């Protein structure tokens with residue numbers, strides 16, 4: 001590939017854009033990130049980092065710092081009512097990964113750590129990308145103040161409603177929609193949980209609740225039945241949707257109640273000309289196991305490697321083949337897919353299940 005004509009321009013300083021920026025920076029590739037917000041949001045979103053992503057973050061030199069803000073989990077447990085029905089032990093993956101465990105850490109803490117490792121000035125805050133034009137082997141990006149920035153590639157990691165994807169005219173397939181509620185609970189929730197349940201799914205019929213121990217708190221995530229009003233999560237009657245110990249635990253310090261919807265979506269291609277897509281801009285999926293976030297972070301690692309190599313074929317292959325590789329994980333057609341309803345399907349061996357949810361199977 002000819003020498004890069006200017007920096008790689010990334011739109012979106014979410015976890016995927018920042019991971020890509022760092023993965024390019026450590027390879028000596030100049031990079032600029034445009035972010036429409038004035039700074040990092042500290043909202044409650046994804047919280048799980050799976051082994052394949054831990055390998056990537058370790059290679060980028062940020063894992064140690066992140067671990068001080070995270071809770072390490074070695075086992076996932078499932079309960080049918082109060083009855084323990086299944087344990088999947090990440091130790092089963094000892095021969096498949098250098099990091100056979102998962103970390104629970106807030107998505108915004110990951111972003112904060114990534115930002116600490118980037119040179120100051122990498123992110124242009126308060127700048128919204130509104131257009132682009134390809135000129136020979138360069139791309140010119142227009143910002144909302146009408147200034148233009150020239151780069152070698154434009155990467156849209158600008159989230160679900162991606163402006164970059166829309167402007168590039170890349171179509172998207174859509175799949176199932178999942179509705180969720182979530183909140184944070186203080187450490188006292190531990191007194192009401194079965195021993196060792198620091199990552200536990202509680203099921204009753206179609207209802208499910210996932211309890212995740214964080215560094216100094218818990219995050220509770222639960223499925224919302226179709227048509228449940230979002231207000232029922234925010235207004236104090238959220239307990240009707242919860243199963244397992246969190247339903248009756250006092251939880252005086254529960255905060256941050258929120259309802260949200262994730263729809264499975266997959267872009268037809270992750271490249272058009274000199275424009276590339278990564279993360280939610282390219283695909284979104286269900287929240288279980290951190291699938292939505294983790295698949296995006298892995299895009300960033302793969303894309304950085306492709307851009308660093310001097311083979312355009314690798315960048316083209318990313319654009320063409322990454323959507324196919326993600327199809328099962330994103331659209332939920334894999335046999336192991338941890339769809340909230342099927343976790344203890346006995347036909348799936350624990351190792352196969354873990355390889356799937358750890359994103360090591362693809």
Ligand SMILES: Cc1cc2nc3c(=O)[nH]c(=O)nc-3n(C[C@H](O)[C@H](O)[C@H](O)COP(=O)(O)OP(=O)(O)OC[C@H]3O[C@@H](n4cnc5c(N)ncnc54)[C@H](O)[C@@H]3O)c2cc1C
Pocket residue numbers: 011012013014015016017034035036037044045046047048107127128129130157158159160162163164221258259260278279280281286287288289290291292293294296
């Ligand atoms: C409430 C909630 C809970 C969630 N819970 C989970 C979960 O439990 N597990 C899970 O796996 N996933 C979860 N997700 C999804 C997860 O948060 C996303 O997969 C993840 O944020 C994707 O990262 P990203 O960097 O691709 O996009 P984003 O985090 O959306 O970042 C995109 C960034 O681009 C910026 N931007 C957009 N347009 C422009 C523009 N034109 N110019 C400049 N900047 C722009 C935005 O301001 C934003 O900062 C949740 C999402 C929500 C909303």
